[in-house]
Amino acid sequence: MIQVGILLTKQYKLLSVAAILDVFETANKFHTSTAQEAPYHLTLLSFDEKNDGSFSSYESKNISTEDTYNLILIPAFTTEDIKSAIGQNIAFIPWLIKQYQQEAEIATVCTGAFLLGATGLLDGKAATTHVDACGAFANAFPAVNLKSDKTVTQDGKLYTSGGATSSFHLLLHLLQNHCGKDIAIKAAKIFAIDMDRHNQSYFSSFQPTRHHNDDLVASAQEKIESNYQDVATIEEMIKDIPSSRRNIVRRFKQVTGITPIEYLQQTRIAAAKKLLEQTAQQMTEIIYNSGYNDPKAFRKVFRKAVGMTPTQYRDKFQAR
Template structure:
């Protein structure tokens, strides 16, 4: 049986944890229906043994426990200050390093990659995270080979995934590794997940660069951002900018 440890960190995203638990519970049920032993033993890992009432049915361990796991899962965070959140969860860092040294696989989902990267275990390795969090991740962890377009990455025993439904792609990938493709496909059908999506770049939010010295372009960007909801055409937005229509649009499209 594969021993899974699911971190329940500070500022965790409930949807992320729920998706992780649901996928492995479904996989267990499929195998039990076939008369087989369930493949996964799930434990929730906390700093203080306290978990929300949603998870009372699960075994819970404090990370002070010396138990080793085959697979450690780090969910996404819900936070507007990822650096503060990582500090709140800093006690997990030495524990994760110990689990890695004991040859555990470690998988992160969405912004959970920030906590794994804070351990240094991702230095020099390939990783991804939510596409909109990639700029902050790249600044915080320049030694990581960040792949913003990837849905899932694997580098040795370390796995990461992009945002939102990319969680399911990594979960299905882990199912396939540990239980075979048939079970992964059956589980994918339950959640209506296309297993063949490998790119997340088209889910990114458009963020035009302002790292330039062109005052006209900067003025146009500001007018568009502040007034887009009140006007119907580009011409209305930029009519006060001292440039021809063609030059204005050419500049904005650079």
């Protein structure tokens, strides 16, 4: 029987813990209904208290015990202040490292990847997280091989997943590894999950950094967002800003995490996505209205950024 430990971190997201329990309980029922041994034994783990009452029917333990686990799952965090959340859960870090050294697999749901990243175990390894948290993750853990477009990654004994429903793809992946493809397919049907979704890029939204005190960068951001349909070069964007090109680019990237040109491109792609979702404009109009003149270049940039063609994106997300 696979011993599964599910961390009840400070500020854990209730939905991700519920999803983990539901999927593994379903796999157990598949087996017990045919008089087979249940494959998973589930335990909820905390470091300063027992089960908080949300899952009173499950066994709960403190990580101060000497128990070892075959598989450990880290749920998503509810907070946007991930740095604070990691600080509140720092007691888990040495424990996770020890469990990994004792051959445990570790899997993370969504922003739970930040806690695993803080252990250093992901350094040099592939990982993903919520698509809109990838920038913060890359800045916090530059040694990790971040695969921001991926729904699920596996690198040895370490697994990560993207945002929200990507957790189900992670859980199906684990079921397939542990119980075989037939069980994974049965679970996919129960939970109505498309097993072949491997990309999460098209769920991303451009959320530029605003919480800073750099007036020069704020001015450059405003110019880009107000004139993205017309400007094409950095020089055009910053011609009225009293600073050198080199200084602006340096400060801009330091504050936002990307260059002014990348910021312009993401602003344009965000505008194109909105037009595809909310209007009936022809593709040529959308291309022009989002700041592009070359349809071929637009489609190439869009597909690289979003993971699908503009037409596919419209078919998937346009309001009917």
